[in-house]
Amino acid sequence: MGDTDVLVVGAGPVGLTAAAELRRRGADCRIVDRLAAPQPYAKAVGIQPRTLEVWDAMGAGLLRRVLDEAVPMRGQLTYVDGAAGPRIDMELPADVPYGFAALPQYATERLLAEHLAGYGVAVERGSELVGLEQMDGYVRASLTTAGGGEEVSAQYVVGCDGAHSRVRRAAGIGFEGDAFPEQYMLGDVEVDWDLPEGYAVRSTTGGGDVLVCIPLPGRRRYRMSMLVPPELDAGSAVGASGEVAHGLERGRAPELRHIQDVLDRLAPQPTRAGALRWSSVFRISHRLADRYRDGRIFLAGDAAHIHPPTGAQGMNTGVQDAYNLAWKLALAVRGLAADELLDSYHAERRPVGEEVVGRTVRHARAGLDADRDDLATLLLREAQLLVNYRGGPLAEPGRGAGPDAALPGDLAPGDLIPGDRAPDCAGLERPLVSFRVRLFDLLRGPNHVLLLYAGAGTGVEPESLHASAEAARSATHGLLDTYVVLAADAVRPEGLLLPHVRDADGAFRAAYAAADGEAFVIRPDGYLGARLPAAAPARLAAHLRRTFAAA
Numbered sequence: 001m002g003d004t005d006v007l008v009v010g011a012g013p014v015g016l017t018a019a020a021e022l023r024r025r026g027a028d029c030r031i032v033d034r035l036a037a038p039q040p041y042a043k044a045v046g047i048q049p050r051t052l053e054v055w056d057a058m059g060a061g062l063l064r065r066v067l068d069e070a071v072p073m074r075g076q077l078t079y080v081d082g083a084a085g086p087r088i089d090m091e092l093p094a095d096v097p098y099g100f101a102a103l104p105q106y107a108t109e110r111l112l113a114e115h116l117a118g119y120g121v122a123v124e125r126g127s128e129l130v131g132l133e134q135m136d137g138y139v140r141a142s143l144t145t146a147g148g149g150e151e152v153s154a155q156y157v158v159g160c161d162g163a164h165s166r167v168r169r170a171a172g173i174g175f176e177g178d179a180f181p182e183q184y185m186l187g188d189v190e191v192d193w194d195l196p197e198g199y200a201v202r203s204t205t206g207g208g209d210v211l212v213c214i215p216l217p218g219r220r221r222y223r224m225s226m227l228v229p230p231e232l233d234a235g236s237a238v239g240a241s242g243e244v245a246h247g248l249e250r251g252r253a254p255e256l257r258h259i260q261d262v263l264d265r266l267a268p269q270p271t272r273a274g275a276l277r278w279s280s281v282f283r284i285s286h287r288l289a290d291r292y293r294d295g296r297i298f299l300a301g302d303a304a305h306i307h308p309p310t311g312a313q314g315m316n317t318g319v320q321d322a323y324n325l326a327w328k329l330a331l332a333v334r335g336l337a338a339d340e341l342l343d344s345y346h347a348e349r350r351p352v353g354e355e356v357v358g359r360t361v362r363h364a365r366a367g368l369d370a371d372r373d374d375l376a377t378l379l380l381r382e383a384q385l386l387v388n389y390r391g392g393p394l395a396e397p398g399r400g401a402g403p404d405a406a407l408p409g410d411l412a413p414g415d416l417i418p419g420d421r422a423p424d425c426a427g428l429e430r431p432l433v434s435f436r437v438r439l440f441d442l443l444r445g446p447n448h449v450l451l452l453y454a455g456a457g458t459g460v461e462p463e464s465l466h467a468s469a470e471a472a473r474s475a476t477h478g479l480l481d482t483y484v485v486l487a488a489d490a491v492r493p494e495g496l497l498l499p500h501v502r503d504a505d506g507a508f509r510a511a512y513a514a515a516d517g518e519a520f521v522i523r524p525d526g527y528l529g530a531r532l533p534a535a536a537p538a539r540l541a542a543h544l545r546r547t548f549a550a551a
Contacts, residue, residue, distance in 0.1 A: 041130075183281055
C-alpha cells in the first residue's frame with residue numbers, strides 16, 4: 001500500500017495546479033490519470049487574467065513559460081446574418097497586470113506538468129481509480145495500473161477527474177443539471193482570411209446557425225466550434241445509462257469538408273480551411289455538485305461544475321478551485337489548520353461555481369447582452385477579477401472597527417472589502433533595489449502576508465508594529481511575511497526592524513483605500529482576509545485563528 005498526504009485524481013490543468021501547490025507548500029502528493037498519455041487536443045484555450053496572476057504567484061518561472069507560448073486575445077468580432085456587428089475590444093484597467101490570452105490545453109498541461117516535475121512529482125499515467133473508501137483518519141483508494149492493482153492510503157483525495165468523475169460517484173455526491181439539445185463540433189484549423197490577429201470571431205444567423213473561432217498560436221490558426229451537421233448527429237444528449245453527456249465524443253470526428261461547409265455559410269469573408277490538426281463532436285451540459293467536500297474527499301474543476309464554454313470560464317474556474325484548496329490542505333496535513341478551515345473551501349468556491357454555471361448558460365442562450373452590466377464590468381467579470389469571498393468564513397467583516405478601533409468609521413462604497421481579490425500596484429520603492437517593484441512581488445511566496453501601512457501622520461510607534469507582527473507570526477506558526485508600507489511623505493520610524501517599502505506614487509494607498517495605521521492580511525491565494533488597526537496585535541491574532549490551529 002502506497003501512503004501519501006494527498007492523492008490527486010486527474011492530471012488536467014486543475015489536478016496539475018493542485019499537485020504543484022501542495023508540493024510547493026511541503027505536502028506529499030501523488031497524481032494519477034487513467035490516460036496513458038496526455039490528449040493532444042486544443043480543448044480549453046482561453047486563459048483569463050486572474051489565472052495568469054495565479055501562475056505568476058506559483059513562481060519558478062511558470063508564468064514566463066506560459067507567456068512565451070500564449071497569444072493575446074484582443075477582443076471579438078461579431079457578425080449577424082453576414083453583417084458586421086459590434087467589435088469588442090477586451091481592454092482592462094491599467095492596474096491589472098495581465099491581459100486575456102489563448103493557449104491550447106495540451107500546451108497548458110505540458111507546462112504545468114513540467115512545473116510539477118520541478119518539485120519531484122510526475123504524473124502516474126495509466127492509473128485508474130476503481131474504488132474509494134473513507135476510513136477513520138484516511139482514505140483508501142484502489143487503482144488499476146499497467147502492472148496490476150494498487151491500494152493507496154491518503155489523508156485526503158482531490159477529484160479533478162472531469163465531468164464523469166469517479167471520485168464524485170464514489171463519494172455519492174449529487175451532480176444535478178441539464179443538457180443542451182444541440183450537438184457541436186470542434187476543429188483546429190488554419191484559414192486564409194485577413195481578419196485582425198488576436199480577435200475571436202462569432203458569426204450567427206437569425207435561424208440559429210453559429211460559428212465561433214478562437215485564435216491559437218500559429219499563422220491564422222483557430223479552434224472553431226459550430227453546430228454538427230445532420231450526418232454526424234448521434235441523437236439523444238443522454239446516454240442509455242443516464243450518465244452525464246458532456247465534452248468530446250469518440251468515433252465521430254468531423255472532416256475538413258464539414259468545417260468548410262460551415263465557413264462557406266458563416267465566415268465573414270471567403271476563406272479556405274486547411275491543416276486540420278484534430279476535430280471532434282462534443283456536447284454541453286450544465287451541472288453543479290451538491291457539495292464540494294465529503295469528509296476527506298474534495299472535488300475541483302469539471303468534477304464539481306460543468307457548463308457551456310462561453311467566455312472560457314471552465315478551466316480557469318477549476319484552476320482557481322485548486323489554488324483555493326491546496327494551501328488549506330497543506331496546512332491540514334501538517335496539523336496547523338483550524339478545525340473549520342477545510343469547510344471554507346465549499347463555502348467559498350461553490351457559490352463561484354453556481355454563478356459561473358448560471359452566467360455561461362445565459363450567455364450561451366442569449367449572448368453577452370443577457371447581462372446588463374457595462375462593458376468594463378462585464379470584462380472584469382469574464383477575467384474572473386471580480387470573484388470574491390465577502391462574508392465568507394475567513395473574511396473579517398468591515399474594517400474591524402469597534403470600541404477600541406484606531407481607525408475612523410467603516411468601509412465606504414468602492415473600498416476594498418475583506419474577501420476581495422488583493423489588487424496589484426506598481427511604484428513601490430525598496431531599499432537596495434534600484435528599480436520600483438510591484439506589490440505582487442511581495443505576495444509571491446506561499447505564506448500569508450501582513451502589510452502594515454504607516455502614513456505621514458500615523459504616530460504608530462515601531463514597537464507597536466513589531467508587537468503586531470510578532471503576534472501575527474506566532475498565530476500563523478511562522479508562516480507569515482510582514483512588510484511595512486510607508487506613505488510617500490512618511491518618515492521611516494527610527495528603530496523599525498521590519499522589512500519596508502515606500503508607496504512612492506500613492507498607488508497602494510489608492511488601490512487599498514488605506515488609512516494611516518491600518519493592517520492588511522493577504523491570504524496565500526491572493527485575497528484580502530482582514531483590514532484592522534496596525535497596532536492591534538490581539539485582534540490580528542484572533543483573525544488568523546480562523547485559519548490556523550492554536551499555537
